[in-house]
Amino acid sequence: MKFKLAVIGCGGVGIRHIEGIAQLYRAGFEDIEIAAVCDLDRVKAEQAIAKIAVLQGTTPRVYTDYKRMIKEVDLDAVDICLPHHLHHTVAIDCLEEGLNVLIEKPLAITMRAARRIMETAEKYNKVLAVAENYRRRIEDRAVKVAVDKGLIGEPRLVIWTITHWNPYHAGWREDKFKAGGSWILDGGVHMADLDRYHLGKEPIEVYGKVTLYEPIKSGLKVTVDDTSLALIVYEGNAYSHWFWSRATPAYTIETRMIYGSKGAIAIEGPPWAYRLKSIRIQHKDYVEELSGRYIGDRLRSLMDKELEERWFPYGVTYSFATEIYDFYYACTHGVKPEVDGWEAYRDMAVIFAIYESSVLGEPVKIEDIEKLKIEEYQSEINEKLGIE
Structure with a gap:
């Protein structure tokens, strides 16, 4: 009996999810069947399948x-791939119908909305998983191995800097009441998840500042920030320093550094397409550097076969495929998905703390963010969308 799944939302991300299932088929895994798809644009849905x-x-x-x-x-x-402001209503409807739910990150547009989704999943005893794919990429699994195996010692500090300039309006993502926040919510939950995943530690406190330098893009209004620091x-005693801006013209910086007591990991490029540049290990009189293929050789030697098979089932490394497989496995074997509602909720808490x-x-x-004791920023979103 095949596991029957419906995809709700056939935009860019929805198409990637469908491609993920296609890659599993090509690798020999055929236990998932897409039984239906849904999109307001029927032509788009028909093209996607x-x-x-x-x-x-x-x-x-x-x-x-x-x-x-x-x-x-x-x-x-169901696999929900929709704008953030629709997540809670669609997810709750599906859970109440008795369906397990995989939902794109962030889990919801506010912490309160996310709570409502999780409460419903618990009430109906259904699997709730969040499509957090970055940690599943080969590069980020490699970083996890490097940190866990002690190559850089005890992790101390993460420095993440993304500065660039983007003159274009990004549609619903520029609207606070549809997106909830800027890219630091849409993409920043990935970075929060990676910090927690790679450090193996939980955040305690956040000091953040956001601002909007360019309130008009392509002649259209922007109501979310374009620059944030945290x-x-x-x-x-570990720390993470963030600086993201799309209002910094002429010079782009795209880097993430992880420092430990014995060395550092250097990652470069935009978060959605970065590469593991090098691992440097500090010795008393010299610095040992692993780069290029030597990184892969060293990390493969540290990774046990069982872990590799769990991370890359059927040899598939496409992160959208492996997150869907993990969801399928959780639903059919009665186990917790790697990124369940609570895991994604903790990622969201970092962003809303900023x-x-x-x-x-x-x-x-x-x-205080997780317990909904502080909602000054989120309150008008909750009120506008009727989230109680």
């Missing part, structure tokens, strides 16, 4: 109304 229909031998049913779809189609789960304090700290002008405790 062309390849997978051939691979799985059946054509998914196409809908423009997800409520009708989940009533009419026999499903085990200092994140982690347990065990926003709340900026509003208050002082550091905030992560615990």
Whole structure:
């Protein structure tokens, strides 16, 4: 019996999720069937299913109304790939219909909305997984191995800097009431997840500042920030320093450094396409550097076969495929997905701590964000969208 899945949202990310399932098919894993897809643009949905229909031998049913779809189609789960402001309503509807849910990051547009999704999943005893794919990439699995095996010693400090200039309006992502925040929410949850994953520590306190330098893009209004800075304090005397801006013309910086007691890991490029540049290990009289293929050789020698098979099932390394496989496995084997609702909730807390700290002008405790004790920034979103 195949695991029947519906994809809700056939935009760029939804297409990547469908391609992930296609890659699993090509690798010999055929236990997932896309039974239906849903998008307001029917043509877009029909185009999205062309390849997978051939691979799985059946054509998914196409809908423009997800409520009708989940009533009419026999499903085990849904994969939600929608703008942030729709996450909580669609996820809750699907959970109440008895379906397991995989949802794109961030889990929700605010912490309160995320809580409502998690409470519903727990009430109906359904699997809730969040599509956090960055940690699943080969490069980030390699960094995890390097840190866990002690190549750089005890991790101390992460420095993440992305500065560039973007003159174009990004549609719904520029609207606070649809996006919840700027790229530091949309993409920053990836970075929060990577910091927590790589450091193996939990954040305690955040001091952040956000601002908007360019409120008009392509003649259209922008209501989210375009620049943010943050200092994140982690347990065990570890720290993460963030600087992101898309309002810094003429000179681009794209780097992430992880420093430990014995060395450092250098990563370069934009977060969605960066590469592991080098690992440097400090000796008494010299610095040993691993770069190029030597990084891969060293890390492969440290990775046990069981771990490699769990991270890259059927030899598939495409992160959108492996996150869907992990969700399938959790649903069919009664285990927790690698990134469940609570894991994603903790990632979100880092981001909203930056926003709340900026509003208050002082550091905030992560615990207060998670317990909904501080919602100054989020309150107007909750009110606008009727999130109680």
